[in-house]
Amino acid sequence: MASALINVPARAKRGEIIEIKTLISHVMETGFRRTQVGAVIPRNIIRRFVCSYNGAEVFSADLHPAMSANPFIVFSTIATESGTLAFEWTGDNGFSVKETAAITVE
Amino acid sequence: MRRLLIALGLLALAASAFAGEIALSDRRSGYELMGRELRAMQDDDTANPGMLWVLEGAALWKRPTGAASRACVDCHGEAAVSMKGVAAHHPAFDAAKQRPVSLDQRINNCRVDRQQAPPLAYESRELLALGAYVARQSRGLPIAVTIDDRMRPFLDAGHAIYERRQGQLNLACSQCHDDNWGRQLAGNLIPQAHPTGYPLYRLEWQSLGSLQRRLRGCLTGIRAEAYDYGAPELVDLELYLMWRARGMTMDAPAVRP
Numbered sequence: 508m509a510s511a512l513i514n515v516p517a518r519a520k521r522g523e524i525i526e527i528k529t530l531i532s533h534v535m536e537t538g539f540r541r542t543q544v545g546a547v548i549p550r551n552i553i554r555r556f557v558c559s560y561n562g563a564e565v566f567s568a569d570l571h572p573a574m575s576a577n578p579f580i581v582f583s584t585i586a587t588e589s590g591t592l593a594f595e596w597t598g599d600n601g602f603s604v605k606e607t608a609a610i611t612v613e
Numbered sequence: 614m615r616r617l618l619i620a621l622g623l624l625a626l627a628a629s630a631f632a633g634e635i636a637l638s639d640r641r642s643g644y645e646l647m648g649r650e651l652r653a654m655q656d657d658d659t660a661n662p663g664m665l666w667v668l669e670g671a672a673l674w675k676r677p678t679g680a681a682s683r684a685c686v687d688c689h690g691e692a693a694v695s696m697k698g699v700a701a702h703h704p705a706f707d708a709a710k711q712r713p714v715s716l717d718q719r720i721n722n723c724r725v726d727r728q729q730a731p732p733l734a735y736e737s738r739e740l741l742a743l744g745a746y747v748a749r750q751s752r753g754l755p756i757a758v759t760i761d762d763r764m765r766p767f768l769d770a771g772h773a774i775y776e777r778r779q780g781q782l783n784l785a786c787s788q789c790h791d792d793n794w795g796r797q798l799a800g801n802l803i804p805q806a807h808p809t810g811y812p813l814y815r816l817e818w819q820s821l822g823s824l825q826r827r828l829r830g831c832l833t834g835i836r837a838e839a840y841d842y843g844a845p846e847l848v849d850l851e852l853y854l855m856w857r858a859r860g861m862t863m864d865a866p867a868v869r870p
Contacts, residue, residue: 510665510669512658512659512668513659514659528657528659528660530659530660530664530665531665532662532665532669535819575819576819576820577662577665579660579662
């Protein structure tokens with residue numbers, strides 16, 4: 508089931524700065540909240556996001572408990588060559604989602 | 614004589630302060646009352662978190678379920694065609710129940726009767742996803758609930774609830790949303806309460822939620838006992854709100870603060 512939305516321009520000129528938008532479905536439970544009977548709700552967050560461009564890491568981020576649910580991460584990179592952008596989110600409870608997007612550089 | 618004039622003057626003042634129903638041309642959706650950033654978030658399908666539920670709904674639409682092992686798509690075909698405008702027409706009259714049903718209830722009726730599957734819980738991820746996917750097919754279309762002789766009593770009942778003072782704060786919906794829209798309630802702008810974009814993503818909820826969740830939140834806010842999900846009162850109120858927003862453009866799944 509698709510749980511991530513990615514927006515990468517399909518085509519770009521060589522050397523152009525491209526904007527990449529990612530949105531992923533996740534509760535980002537902080538671990539600080541309690542239920543109505545006082546039990547701590549265990550932390551469940553995404554810890555790390557990595558984007559690699561043809562195998563080379565171009566962007567990464569560490570995520571922490573104070574981030575909103577469904578994190579929306581926007582960043583930019585330089586279009587160098589045609590290929591694949593790979594995205595990976597990893598987090599608590601073995602959470603791992605991988606997505607890819609293709610880009611053609613002219 | 615003078616006393617009478619003062620009394621009349623006060624009456625006139627009171628009448629202007631409690632203007633009653635909003636004129637059709639003065640209606641504003643929550644979208645129009647939001648800031649630039651939130652509008653941009655709603656308009657961009659890759660930034661609008663509601664689209665996560667729409668994507669999930671699209672997958673559920675095609676997945677066979679229940680004892681009948683039938684998917685929505687098997688009867689209804691492509692949602693882009695068959696579900697176009699459906700959300701804009703709900704709540705709609707249900708012949709079996711002899712009363713209007715909400716879109717969520719319609720989906721669950723279909724699940725129980727046609728798919729022979731257990732109904733989905735209100736506000737469950739699956740029901741919200743299917744609701745969002747169906748509502749998405751009405752984006753850009755005008756709200757048009759059908760009001761005929763069978764529906765009229767339920768519309769009137771919804772209107773009565775809207776105008777009735779409730780809860781420990783003794784407030785009616787109309788006192789905020791007709792008489793004081795556009796003003797501040799603490800840090801928040803009071804909207805006109807037009808349900809154009811449900812189910813919608815509320816930043817406060819950090820999630821998608823239904824119109825009934827929103828109504829229950831408001832009822833708790835005026836310290837009234839909230840009606841249960843699916844209660845006839847909530848559906849009647851939904852019907853009145855949709856009728857009140859007739860002709861306004863659907864923008865589901867919307868983003869709201």
